[in-house]
Amino acid sequence: MTYQAYGNDNDVWERETLTNGFWGLNDSLADSGIEVGFGITNIYQINLRGGNGTSTKEHRGRYTGSYDLEVTADMERLLGLDGGSVYVHVEGLWPKDVDIDTTSISSALGVNGDAGGRRTMDITELWYERSFLNDTLFLRIGKLDITGGFECRGCPVSFDGSAFANDETAQFLNASLVNNPSIPFPDKGLGLVLYFNPIEWWYASVGAIDAQTDARETGFRTAMHKQDYFVYLFETGITPQSDSDNGPLQGAYRVGLWYDPQPKANTDPAIAKNYRDDIGFYLSFDQMLAKENADPEDSQGLGAFFRYGYAHSERNAIANFWSIGAQYQGLIQGRNDDVLGIGYSQAIFSDRAKATYTENQETVVELYYNALLSPWLSITPNIQFIGNPGGSRTPKDAVVLGVRAQTTF
Numbered sequence: 001m002t003y004q005a006y007g008n009d010n011d012v013w014e015r016e017t018l019t020n021g022f023w024g025l026n027d028s029l030a031d032s033g034i035e036v037g038f039g040i041t042n043i044y045q046i047n048l049r050g051g052n053g054t055s056t057k058e059h060r061g062r063y064t065g066s067y068d069l070e071v072t073a074d075m076e077r078l079l080g081l082d083g084g085s086v087y088v089h090v091e092g093l094w095p096k097d098v099d100i101d102t103t104s105i106s107s108a109l110g111v112n113g114d115a116g117g118r119r120t121m122d123i124t125e126l127w128y129e130r131s132f133l134n135d136t137l138f139l140r141i142g143k144l145d146i147t148g149g150f151e152c153r154g155c156p157v158s159f160d161g162s163a164f165a166n167d168e169t170a171q172f173l174n175a176s177l178v179n180n181p182s183i184p185f186p187d188k189g190l191g192l193v194l195y196f197n198p199i200e201w202w203y204a205s206v207g208a209i210d211a212q213t214d215a216r217e218t219g220f221r222t223a224m225h226k227q228d229y230f231v232y233l234f235e236t237g238i239t240p241q242s243d244s245d246n247g248p249l250q251g252a253y254r255v256g257l258w259y260d261p262q263p264k265a266n267t268d269p270a271i272a273k274n275y276r277d278d279i280g281f282y283l284s285f286d287q288m289l290a291k292e293n294a295d296p297e298d299s300q301g302l303g304a305f306f307r308y309g310y311a312h313s314e315r316n317a318i319a320n321f322w323s324i325g326a327q328y329q330g331l332i333q334g335r336n337d338d339v340l341g342i343g344y345s346q347a348i349f350s351d352r353a354k355a356t357y358t359e360n361q362e363t364v365v366e367l368y369y370n371a372l373l374s375p376w377l378s379i380t381p382n383i384q385f386i387g388n389p390g391g392s393r394t395p396k397d398a399v400v401l402g403v404r405a406q407t408t409f
Helices: 025-030 075-079 100-105 220-224
Strands: 034-051 063-074 084-094 119-132 137-144 150-152 155-157 189-199 202-210 230-238 249-260 278-291 301-311 318-329 339-349 361-374 377-387 396-408
Touching (some): 063 075, 150 202
Antiparallel strands (some): 034 063, 034 396, 150 155, 202 230, 278 301, 301 318
C-alpha cells in the first residue's frame, strides 16, 4: 500500500509511515536501489446473528492479524544488471485459533480474506523480473502470487485484477470480493508470467504456476518431485478513458481463460470418477464513473466494478460466480482520502454438488468505510450479510460486524 507524503515528518500524524521510513534507513537503502515496506493488519469481527447455532456466543476466532514485509531490489542499480529486479514478500499470521468463519459462520466463500491460521514467517513470494523490447515485454519467474502485480495505464491486471475490489487490507474483507472464487488459483508457488504491453491501452498476459503448491514451502518439492501439474492462465484487456468535465474517466475491461490439468473428483460424491483437463473463463471490469475535480493525481469520485466466472460443474463446486459493487472516495467534505465501498457477490453451486450444498447459492453483501486517520493508519469498519452460509439450509443467514486497522511502518 503506497501513501502520499504529507506535511512535516516531525509531526507523527503527518508522516508517510509511522517510523518515518525506519528512522531514515529507507532513504539510505533507496540510494542503493532497495525499497523496504512493512505493514500490520489487525481485524476484529463479531457474528451478530445467524450462522451455526450458538455461534453468536463463540469468542474464538474473533481477532486475527497479519504482517507483510516487502523488499524490492533494483538489480541495475545494485549490481549493474540491466532491466532486472528482485522482489521478496514475507508474511506472518495469527492467532493459533481458527477464524470466525470456521467457528461461527461456515461460509463457503470466507468472511475474512486476510485470515490464515498461525504462521510465524513464510516467504510467500520470491521472484525475479526482467523487461525486454523497450519495456513492453516483462518476464517474471520464481515463487509467485499469480493474482496480481502488473499494471496497464495504472490499472491492476494479470490476473483477475480490480481497481476497487482486490485488496483485503484496504478494500472489501470478504474473500469473494477480493478474487473470483470460481478460478482455481493455486497458493503461492513456483511459476512464471509473461506480460506484454505494446500499446498504452492494451495488454496480454500468460502465466503458469504449480497446481499442487503450498505457500509454506519453497515450492520445489511439489513442482519438481510430484506430478508435473501446472495451472495455466491467459488474460487480455483494454484500459480505455472516457471524457468528462473533470478529465478522463479510467476503465479496465479484462477477459481471462484458465486450464487445470490435474485430476478432480466429481462434485457428486456418489460418482466415483475423476476428471482431468478442467477449463473455465472469467471477466473483470471496473470503471470510474465520475470525478470530483480535474486534478489527474486526485482520485476522488465514484467508481464501479463487475466480475463473472464460469467453471465446469462436473469438476467444480462453484459453477458460476458474479459480483458487482461501487466505491466513492472523498464522499464526506474534508475527508478526501476516505473510501466508502459496497459490494454484492453470489456463488452458484453445481447441481451435482447437492450432497454438500443443499441450497443453490451463497450470497454476500458487504459495506465498508475506510477512514484514513494518517498516511500510515487507516481504520475500516465493515458489515457483512451472508445468505445461505455454506450453501446449506442449516446455518441461518448471518450478519458479521467487523473493524480493520492497517498500520504502515
